[in-house]
Amino acid sequence: MFACLCVSVLQGxxxxxxxxxxxxxxxxDRASREAARESSLxxxxxxxxxxxxxxxxxxxxxxxxxxxxxxxxxxxADAADVAIEPTGESTQLSSGALVLLGLIGGVYLLFTFVWFxxxxxxxxxxxxxxxxxxxxxxxxxxxxxxxxxFAPALWFTSVLVLCRGAxxxxxxxxxxxxxxxxxxxxxxxxxx
Amino acid sequence: xxxxxxxxxxxALLTALYVYMVVAAIGNLTQLPQMAAQLGLAVNALxxxxxxxxxxxxxxxxxxxxxxxxxxxxxxxxxxxxxALALVAALQLEIxxxxxxxSFFM
Numbered sequence: 577m578f579a580c581l582c583v584s585v586l587q588g589x590x591x592x593x594x595x596x597x598x599x600x601x602x603x604x605d606r607a608s609r610e611a612a613r614e615s616s617l618x619x620x621x622x623x624x625x626x627x628x629x630x631x632x633x634x635x636x637x638x639x640x641x642x643x644x645x646x647x648x649x650x651x652x653a654d655a656a657d658v659a660i661e662p663t664g665e666s667t668q669l670s671s672g673a674l675v676l677l678g679l680i681g682g683v684y685l686l687f688t689f690v691w692f693x694x695x696x697x698x699x700x701x702x703x704x705x706x707x708x709x710x711x712x713x714x715x716x717x718x719x720x721x722x723x724x725x726f727a728p729a730l731w732f733t734s735v736l737v738l739c740r741g742a743x744x745x746x747x748x749x750x751x752x753x754x755x756x757x758x759x760x761x762x763x764x765x766x767x768x
Numbered sequence: 769x770x771x772x773x774x775x776x777x778x779x780a781l782l783t784a785l786y787v788y789m790v791v792a793a794i795g796n797l798t799q800l801p802q803m804a805a806q807l808g809l810a811v812n813a814l815x816x817x818x819x820x821x822x823x824x825x826x827x828x829x830x831x832x833x834x835x836x837x838x839x840x841x842x843x844x845x846x847x848x849x850x851x852a853l854a855l856v857a858a859l860q861l862e863i864x865x866x867x868x869x870x871s872f873f874m
Contacts, residue, residue: 691858698861716788723785724861727854734851738844758858762865 673744680751684728690760691725728758775842782849786830789856793822804873815872818863829856 669677699721706714731754739747797819801811811819833852837845 724857730851
């Protein structure tokens with residue numbers, strides 16, 4: 577997982593650097609850029625030819641989408657992968673935003689851990705009740721108990737998915753709202 | 769077609785879980801005062817508030833999820849419904865831990 581993330585980050589960097597270099601170049605040598613040639617930086621390295629259809633007028637920081645840059649990484653279908661990997665966005669997030677998302681995600685992870693411990697306790701207590709009754713309600717109650725710890729991860733995923741392409745400020749506002757709503761108050765039980 | 773059926777099945781399953789939460793909360797709302805009465809106790813105002821909140825939370829969560837996801841695609845709708853379900857479950861778990869049941873009675 578971590579290796580995949582590193583590879584995708586490195587791959588994400590490549591097009592950005594290339595796009596900046598390309599922007600620095602003049603329009604007249606576009607034709608030479610489109611053909612494969614030997615790089616002058618280090619011998620033996622070939623700079624691959626660019627497709628002519630790539631838009632040049634866009635912002636230089638805008639990297640191509642992950643799926644068009646020939647990303648060999650298989651599509652992350654896992655919800656946990658989506659939750660910690662914002663590279664599927666249509667626009668690349670700034671590094672400051674990434675750090676902020678990472679910090680908030682860490683707190684969400686902490687919340688998940690706390691909720692898991694509480695859900696475990698509640699489910700264990702409820703299991704004794706089910707053994708005596710064995711009702712459908714008891715089983716459903718266990719499901720409901722075990723859904724609770726996924727709330728932080730689901731909220732994080734939902735915000736990232738639903739705010740795709742929106743401003744970072746809006747995304748962070750929703751994430752902070754989630755932090756307020758999902759704070760595990762039993763954790764501070766000793767304080768009151 | 770298969771996608772549609774799967775989507776509706778997931779939707780039905782989630783709705784069933786919401787309905788279960790409402791039914792369980794109504795069960796608490798009706799049974800707990802009876803049990804208290806057998807013990808010679810009565811439910812106080814705060815107790816009624818928490819019991820009614822238990823009924824209201826899943827309903828509000830379901831309504832809010834449908835409201836937020838009303839103009840979104842099927843997958844996003846399901847994601848919002850799951851998130852709201854988990855949120856309501858977490859809040860109910862929180863209430864059950866933070867509020868001691870003995871404080872319901874006078």
